[in-house]
Amino acid sequence: xxxxxARRAILQLLRTxxxxxLPALLEWMRTTRDFDEFTQDNNDILLKNIAEDLRNCLPLxxxxxxxxxxxxxxxxxPEPTVHVDAFLYxxxxxxxxxxxxxxxxxxCMVCGSHQTAPLGFISHSxxxxxxxFIYHHVLPDLSGKVLVDVGSRLGTVLYGGYLYSSALQxxxxxxxxxxxxxxxxxxxxxxxxDRIKVLHADICTQGSLLQNADVIIMxxxxxxxxxxxxxxxxxxxxxxxxxxxxxxxxxxxxxxDSLSGLQINIQLSSWVEEVPLNxxxxxxxxxxxxxxxxxxxxxxx
Numbered sequence: 263x264x265x266x267x268a269r270r271a272i273l274q275l276l277r278t279x280x281x282x283x284l285p286a287l288l289e290w291m292r293t294t295r296d297f298d299e300f301t302q303d304n305n306d307i308l309l310k311n312i313a314e315d316l317r318n319c320l321p322l323x324x325x326x327x328x329x330x331x332x333x334x335x336x337x338x339x340p341e342p343t344v345h346v347d348a349f350l351y352x353x354x355x356x357x358x359x360x361x362x363x364x365x366x367x368x369x370c371m372v373c374g375s376h377q378t379a380p381l382g383f384i385s386h387s388x389x390x391x392x393x394x395f396i397y398h399h400v401l402p403d404l405s406g407k408v409l410v411d412v413g414s415r416l417g418t419v420l421y422g423g424y425l426y427s428s429a430l431q432x433x434x435x436x437x438x439x440x441x442x443x444x445x446x447x448x449x450x451x452x453x454x455x456d457r458i459k460v461l462h463a464d465i466c467t468q469g470s471l472l473q474n475a476d477v478i479i480m481x482x483x484x485x486x487x488x489x490x491x492x493x494x495x496x497x498x499x500x501x502x503x504x505x506x507x508x509x510x511x512x513x514x515x516x517x518x519d520s521l522s523g524l525q526i527n528i529q530l531s532s533w534v535e536e537v538p539l540n541x542x543x544x545x546x547x548x549x550x551x552x553x554x555x556x557x558x559x560x561x562x563x
Contacts, residue, residue: 305425309390309418312448313350316416319444320350348389348553349418387415388481388514391544392553393422396479396512399543400559404429407476411435412465412500413483417445420458433475434460435468437487466496472503481514494526501528504562510537511560534560 263271279287388396396419405428411419414434423432436442442462449458461468472478480500484493497520504511513520517530537559541551 306390308425308452309349309393309421312421312452313390315448315451316444317350319447320347347387347416348392349387349416352389387418388422389550389553391549392557393418394426395543395554396557397422397426400512400539400557401427401477401510403427404477406430408474409433409477409479410468410471410475412478412480413437413487414445414460415441417441417448417458417460419479419481420445420460421448421452421454424454424457429457429477432458433471434458435463435465435471436460437462437464466499469499469503472500473506475504475506475509477510477512478504479512485520490524494524497521497524497526497528501533507562509562511562513558513560514556516556516558517560533563535563536560 276284276287404423407429408431409419409423409427409429410433411417411423412435414420414436415438417434420432420434423429434445436445439462442460445460449455449460461471465472478500484496488496511517511534516536517534521528521530539557539559541554544551544554
């Protein structure tokens with residue numbers, strides 16, 4: 263059916279709707295995500311295909327047995343918390359898993375009773391929405407620029423940068439060899455090798471890379487994977503090497519939150535200047551504004 267006929271058919275259908283129900287139907291049409299499959303561009307589809315590939319390689323909680331510190335820290339949270347990777351599992355996917363009994367959003371506060379409370383969810387990856395927000399609305403044009411993702415994990419920042427930006431080179435630095443292998447699998451399958459490179463390394467050995475980077479991204483990178491002394495050491499190294507004037511540092515959570523509680527002496531006011539972000543670029547009701555507000559951008563002074 264061509265455009266004119268399709269438009270006429272839709273208008274005719276709307277005229278048959280009960281007047282009392284028409285406002286609700288129009289509101290649904292304005293806000294629903296049921297049309298996403300018809301409006302997604304090819305890059306969105308590619309990222310969803312990558313997510314499916316990765317889901318097939320990983321357990322539901324997306325945590326590996328080699329992540330000893332992270333597993334321990336999640337278990338030590340004051341309230342029951344589970345890791346749900348936001349890139350692999352969006353809200354609709356989680357809902358379907360809950361319906362199938364494979365996942366729950368709640369835990370029993372008193373075993374055997376009906377008294378329940380919401381589980382805490384934590385993710386170490388950006389969702390598709392967050393990636394698009396970062397590359398379309400937070401970062402400037404990256405033509406000719408070098409981007410470094412510290413703790414690249416599944417590689418989502420790298421794949422998003424390849425598809426949503428013109429960055430010259432995208433580097434992922436990841437300490438866990440198992441995750442490096444997964445990233446290499448994706449990079450080869452989707453032919454991203456011309457612009458993406460993954461380094462199996464401790465970021466504290468990559469001074470030259472950090473010194474020359476134009477954009478550095480750090481998503482929840484140290485808190486769950488290092489003890490406090492190691493976190494302090496890593497942040498000292500970052501602050502000493504991320505010094506290229508005018509370069510950008512994007513973090514989740516804020517630098518203030520990341521450094522609070524650590525025995526460290528980093529003077530933020532002489533190192534960075536925070537860049538205000540517009541979190542209202544997505545007016546849709548289903549957007550997770552709270553997640554967007556965790557994203558902070560800084561310019562190196």
